[in-house]
Amino acid sequence: ARLTDTVGALAGQPIKFAIGSQQRSATTDDNGLASVTIPILSRPGAATVRASFAGAVDYQAAGAAGSLTVQKQETHLVFSPSNDVLPAGATSALTATLTSADGSRLNAKSVYLIASGNGSSYVESGATNFVGEVHFGPILLPKGDYEIVLYFSGAIPLPDGTQILTDKNYLPSTVAGTLRIENDPPVVECPGEPLAVPLPAGATLACTVSDDGAPIDPGATTLLWSQLDGPGSVTFDAATSATTGVTFSLPGLYRLGLTANDGGLSTRDEITVAAITVADLSHTAAEPGIAWNGSTVLTARVIPPAAGATVNFAIESGGGSLDNLTAVTDGSGRAMVTYTAPMGDTIAGIAATLPGTTVRDSATVFVSTSGTTVSSVQQLATSNLFSLQTPEQPPAVLVTKHGVGTPWMGVARFYDNPCPTGQTIVPLGPFVDVLLENPTGVDSLDVTVDYTGTGGDPVLVWCGPDGRWQPIEGATVLTETTVEFTVMGDTTPSLRQLEGTPFVIVEQDASLPITLGWFLAQRNGARVDFRWQTVTELGVA
CATH class of the missing domain: 2.60.40.10 (Immunoglobulins)
Structure with missing residues (x-):
């Protein structure tokens, strides 16, 4: 305001300013001007500003009035974190801060949080504290991407309709951000064995x-x-x-x-x-080829080994009678029965069955009277003792590796005469080998073979590339019925050569057949069981 008289400006005079009930005073300068700063506490709208001079000894009182419009102040709303990524199962806590245009933090103001996404929405409200902050959460949200919007005053899009809120002193403000809750993939667990x-x-x-x-x-x-x-x-x-x-x-x-x-x-x-498709079936006599006093031992093996399985043996004699015996498998999966046939009779057929599997041996076994022997290999071969009937479909051989990696699968294959030249073995039944279908990466194979021996020195032989039976080098005799050898990738025979190649055990200077049993192998420190689906009976010429 400026204070003057008829002559000019009046200096050093007190002037009182008022806006409603708010008052401030100032003294005029040499130009008669007085100025003050008054914070606007009036509600938004029209207001009157008054300046007054109370008068002095030489001057009368004076006053003046003017008008102004009080406007709502702008606001600023922020929240943190404004763009956040959380792992599955975590919770989200957000902090919103409300300030006026001059940076003052606003207390006791309502702020709304709306999260939307993935076909759903979430609403929460709170009031700012004395430092202008409101804390939301923890907010439990399903996993996915969300838009987070905070509102102070104004139009607020609530799920049941838009709500209009006003503040008498401050303008509305909003702020938006994002929140991602990451999705975890499903967990699938199947049996590892x-x-x-x-x-x-x-x-x-x-x-x-x-x-x-x-x-x-x-x-x-x-x-x-x-x-x-x-x-x-x-x-x-x-x-x-x-x-x-x-x-x-x-x-x-x-x-x-x-x-x-x-x-x-x-x-x-x-x-x-x-x-x-089948279980392993073998049968032996008190003397190979001869059932002394009519006693014949029959065995069957469940593949893979399982204890407690009931195996039924059906024995058909040459006289037409049919006997059924049962046995329960032991821990190695073997079931064994002893069968007594009539003297002088023959066993025309043997079948072992368990649920879902059947293996049949159509061999003819002569049951003699006590003291009768047949020692000629040719006689044994001619009478076809203990030979196994080749099935129409080769049985599968399960090779279970007790360790890491993929199990091997083998197929039992049958041969009539696998080694045509230099033959020193007269087969009493078909030769059998195991063909590994996926031996990639196998460098060595430690093999232990258990078999039914007759006291002779065991020799492990294979049909070499020249078509002749050859001993497997490095075979070690452990017991009278066990031989051990290691197959290396760079030795003869190599593992790859042995794939698809018949190899059998024979006994030196023996004229009686033996039974090739099953294989226990070590591969890269992990045990591997080769369980034969059938048994090969061999004799030595």
Whole structure:
């Protein structure tokens, strides 16, 4: 304000300023001017500003008035973290800060938080404290991407409709950010050990599946079984369930997978199944080829070994009678019975059965009277004692590796005359070997062979590239019925040469047949069991 008289400016005079009830005073300068700064405490709208001079000895009182408009002050709203990524299962806590245009923090003001995304929304409100802050959370949100918007006053889009809020002194403000809750893939766990399934019977596959429930859409995990590998076709009873029945069209090694998909991520676990067709069957007599006093021992093996399985032996004699005996397998999977046939009779056929499997030996075994012997190898070969009937379909051989990696699958193959030249072995039955289908990366194989011997020195031989029977170098005799050898990739015979090559045990200077049993091997420090599906009976010329 400026104070003057008829002559000019009045200096050094007190002037009082007022806006409503707010007052401030100032003294005029040499130009008669007085000025003050008054904080606006009036509500927004029209206001009157008054300046007054109370008068002096030489001057009368004077006053003046003016008008102004009080406007709402701008505000600023921020929150932290404004763009955040959280792992699955974590919680989110947000802090909002409200200030005026001059930076003053505003107390007792309502702030709204709205999170939206994945087809859902979340609303929370709070009042600022004395430092202008409001804390939200922890906010439990499903996994996914969200837009976070904070509102102070103004139009607030609530789920049940937009709400208009006003503040008498301050303008509205908003701020937006993002929040991501990451999705974890489903967890699928199937049995790690290979599963042996007898044919034609099937099996039940049972896996476990868990998920974190994200994303909300679709909000569910879908499952699907599939065949990844195998020689035949696979039928799933419930292909979209974690537990399903399964059947196989052909014997062999199958790789099956269960895939879980939550709509954003998928996971697959695999299970290896060996579909087998027969059990191992062998029979021996008190003297090879002769059942002294009618006593014959019959054995069968469950593949892979399983204790407590009941095996039924059906023995058909040459006279037409049929006897049935049962035995329970021991810890190695073997079941054994002793059968007494009538003197002078023959055993025309033997069959061993357990659920889903059957193996039949159509050999003719002569049961003699006490004291009768037949020692000629040619006679034994001619009478076809103990020979096994070659099945129409080669049985599968399960090779279980107790360690890391993929199990091996072998196929038993039969030969009439596998080594044509330089032959020193007269077979009493077909020669059998195991062909490894996936031996990639195998450098060595330590093999221990258990067999039924007759006291002679055991020799392990194989049919070499020149078509002649050759001893396997490095074979070590452990006992009268055990021989051990190591197959190396750079020795003769190499492991790859032995794949698909018949190799058998014979006894030096022996004229009686022996039985080749099963293999125990060591591969890279992990035990490997080679369990034969059938037994080869051999004699030495």
